[in-house]
Amino acid sequence: GAVVSQHPSWVICKSGTSVKIECRSLDFQATTMFWYRQFPKQSLMLMATSNEGSKATYEQGVEKDKFLINHASLTLSTLTVTSAHPEDSSFYICSAREWLRGTGGYTFGSGTRLTVV
């Protein structure tokens, strides 16, 4: 089945630095990828939709200059958290869309736990 590889699985960074998270579709082409954020004991909140070769579409309230998304190829999307602050500490998960019959077409990465100190 479809596999989405996300790394790093966890990262600790200092306040003010930037962190890049990568999401790769391993055996299919993902024209669209989604980035979610999940705070403890809460649901997954969509941050942005990333389309290959075009600008990402951000959800209301998500700062596009802070969360930079690049989807330069059909198998790779990256999320860069710039000038990270402790309030950005969260679980970030990517999802890629592939039209697999019966699955609704979505495969999730394993997630990245970001801790900003």
Place this chain on the structure above:
Amino acid sequence: GQSLEQPSEVTAVEGAIVQINCTYQTSGFYGLSWYQQHDGGAPTFLSYNALDGLEETGRFSSFLSRSDSYGYLLLQELQMKDSASYFCAVRDSGAGSYQLTFGKGTKLSVIP
């Protein structure tokens, strides 16, 4: 906009059957999915219903009634490892990319 309602917590006994309900409101609808998430892990896909009726996958079944904007996840022969959070999610058309919107999740606790 979209909204989904599901119970926040459910407790059930090992070996029993539990049903987690989900009601939704969405401007466009292309299917209801269910995901399981263990603490600290990523969501894993369980089931998807695009049409009315029951879909069965092993111990898990999912039901959808589009006229009632309602679905449920049924877990049978509960095992301790089923203790996790379960999210319903609707797929609708947002910016032409068919986004998934998740419910707040139901924390299932399976007790001996």
